[in-house]
Amino acid sequence: MPYIPHTGEDVRAMLDRIGATSIDELFDEIPKELRVDSLPGVPVALSEMEVARLVAVRAAADGRPLNFIGAGAYEHHIPAPVWALTTRGEIYSAYTPYQAEASQGTLQIMYEFQSMIAGLTAMDVSNASLYDGASALAEACLMAVRAHRRSNSARILVPTTVNPTWRNVARVITEGQGLVLEELPYCTEQGTTIPQALARYDGQDITALVIQQPNFFGQLEDVDALSRWARANGALIIAAVNPVTLALLAPPGDWGDDGADIACGEAQPFGVPLSSGGPYVGFMATRIAHVRQLPGRIAGRTVDLDGKPGYTLTLQAREQHIRRGKATSNICTNQGLLMTAATIYLSLLGPVGLERVANACVTRTRELVDALSGLPGVRTAFAGPRFHEAVLLLERPVAPVLESLAAGGIIGGHDLSRDYPELGHALLVCATETRTSEDIGAYAQALDRVLGR
């Protein structure tokens, strides 16, 4: 019996102590008509050896093609110590740190993560992570409605240059509480939000403005102009950022005249593998004035009975408390394992290493864009400055091109034509520090062949 240690003797002795004659008798409170005695549809048990073989064959079938997609999940080198440490049993199989004295490891790691996120985003306080970037944006919208004393509209302006799936998720999670997410257009030449498009909202009751930097296209938004408009109109500023870029780009705390109010995003680039889409790790940071509206778990530093420093979960009373008339969150978890990986990653890279990674990403993407846009039938979509992603325009539908590339072991990019049909045959490509000049050359050659047909 896998993982069940009981011998026949154990069972007999235990039933004896209970005063029952069979294990089945222990279920006698359950009405007979509800009982099942088999599970058709569940296959027969496999040994570890058999399941390992089965799964290895499936993994081998998927192989390891060369990846050039970003679009919200980024491939970075993950230093060996990150998962060697994170899969230690004491971290991997630990529970939520409700008994603080028995969880100082987890709690101190949470505190360190919170500190690093606060520092990177130039905000005062951070929580100990949320599920992912998409749900973090949704939570940030709910938080803005709770935190904004003077606004009653619950209207949030969201540029269409914000990740389309994040916008979808934010709507699904917030609409039950009456939030209205209104979309802002972008300039098809520059690939960025048009600050002038905000003018039509001048003087209206807007609770918050979301700004994603870099935006979904990889382009750099004019965060200062957008932030200043929000401030002037009494709207809170929600910054959605890729934290790797914060090694080089101005952090949300420095945007506009006095910075953003809430910073959120996806910290998957910090030591978390692509792993087919999850588990990832969202983050959220804010000003000290709003700390009581911050959802999710927070570790705080305190002292014990002897005055020794220690860590404990704090501000817990807000987590499942229901405030009448104001938006609420039901969230009661964080992504502990991934938060640990991110903390270890950042400790290994440090400020200099992270800067190197960010620089390499920008440089490699530039190299990729030059190589591909040099091919006949390929050009760049947007003129403005970008970070480590770019939109390319083809002269034929993107999906079949990507299929042909995939057949040759290259994952060429993300097809934008479904979410942004106005761009035509648009492809979002990305090259991080993991892509070499040889990789880029191989992609260019393959694309040339595919387009040549």
Next chain:
Amino acid sequence: MKAIEPLIFELSRSGRAATAQYPAPTEAKIPEQFRRRARPALPEVSELQVVRHYTRLSQMNFSIDTQFYPLGSCTMKYNPKVCNSLAMLPEFLGRHPLAPVSTGQGFMACMFELQEMLKAVTGMAGVSLTPMAGAQGEFTGVAMIRAYHRARGDTARNEIIVPDAAHGTNPATATMCGMKIREIASLPDGDVDLAALDAVLSPATAGIMLTNPCTLGVFERRIVEVERRVHAAGGLLYYDGANLNAILGKVLPGVMGFDVIHMNLHKTFSTPHGGGGPGSGAVGVGKRLLPYLPVPIVGRDGDRYRWLDERDLPQSIGRLSGFMGNAGVLLRAYVYMRILGAEGMERVAEFSTLNANYLMARLREAGFDAAYPGRRASHEFIITLRRQAHELGVTAMDFAKRLLDYGYHAPTTYFPLLVPECLLIEPTETETREELDGFVDALAAIQREAVADAAMVKAAPYTLPVRRLDDVRAAKQLDVAWKPARA
């Protein structure tokens, strides 16, 4: 007094680095106005310092790998190592979620089979793997119920019935979906009060959220009657699967009449708790709610797998995650279910129930009071320490802290709120009889200590890296981020 292990920032020295991890230097051309002015305050340490620091931190934790963890409603069973090693095969780790499905058939086959197995063990017609935690699964359930009533033009149904013993996330979830809560009392024997239920059922009833076995550790014996009445009133039934471990292979929620169930893969299906996450809250639905399942879902055409999205399910409530949910967690659950197989799943309920009833019997012999002595334990049960709190001034929390000194993680103490000074105890099926006996002996010893020297027990723990922590100070003098000292 000094901390046992400094913060990683306190180990930092300017110029120190783990340079083996650095890519070669390059100069990115970013216009000046976008650039950061000052470097972020990240630690500068060597690779060995990092390894030593986080290894030492890990050694300050309790974990399933090191301690018995009878946390009620958390199902702290063994997390098999093979689940981790197979989920971390490089091909699975390296796959981008937006890569063409032609390059992901192996991964998707595992996901499809997981969907099918979860349908089979719950008796449901459809499954979505996307919710990333139990709370998201709950949100999904209530959102689908709302969508169902709206689609039928039944817009007046905005009330969700919740028993008073429910976990705090249940009413919070209902509020998030714009619903009102109607709370009903439980009877002294732990079952739902049918008269109270009748009193709140109305044309405004959208549904009821139930856990079975309930949070008090006992099976809701009148579930068939509850189901009949709620459906007759036009409401739907939502099942909180937190306690699925008690009935896996014995009862199917679909057969009990539930319309939607969320499962906690990090409980019943043994994926790691990781110090607080990641979880996974897959949902199963009956036929009524099939059209509303969150996307994407894995579909199969012949022998090819593909993603079903908004185009295939136009009435779906939408997306809940950036991609398709916590894939790595789902792979771990898949491997676990393949190793257990049908017979293994049935044994989960049998042996978790055997362990719980044995532990309850031994604790009662040792003089402890069960909250529901007339009932069978499901996979968990409640001991109340109300008498000890009253007579000795020693609370459930004090017992919990002293248990840590005996090398046991305490049971759940803060929940359910209905039973004062309670210990909600769930041993799970992966523990030996000796482990359970040792736990009984420890509690009995603490009871004797409480009689002889209550003050000693009240100041526990003594043998951990820190003594009892001042959580009032933590909240009043908020310190939640290290700040670099001003130059």
Next chain:
Amino acid sequence: MSNIPGDLRYTKSHEWLRSLPDGSIEMGISDHAQAALGDLVFVEVPEAGRVLSVGDACAVVESVKAASDVYIPIGGEVLAGNDLLATQPELVNQDPYGQGWILRLRPTGDIGGADLLDATAYAAEIAAAG
């Protein structure tokens, strides 16, 4: 035994009211309530000028165990919130009927018309809850 001053009025949700000589009303939470909550770590009081209706949630008291809304049993305009509580929330624990007052209100109606208990009735209420 919790302290229940005889000269005050109480609500079932553990708020107390005091009529001040100038016709205004002072409000806080009872000794029983502060003991149940434990050490308070944060109190949010309403701003002067805010208009409240009967049953409104007008303040929040937060301990490590729970964060609770405080409800006003009568309508009126807030004259002042106790700003000392921002830095000294423990005043509510130490002196719930004195320095731990939460707000002062100019009532729109007569306090006699509200659903209030006298000290004896409130004591019975607490005893019944057990």
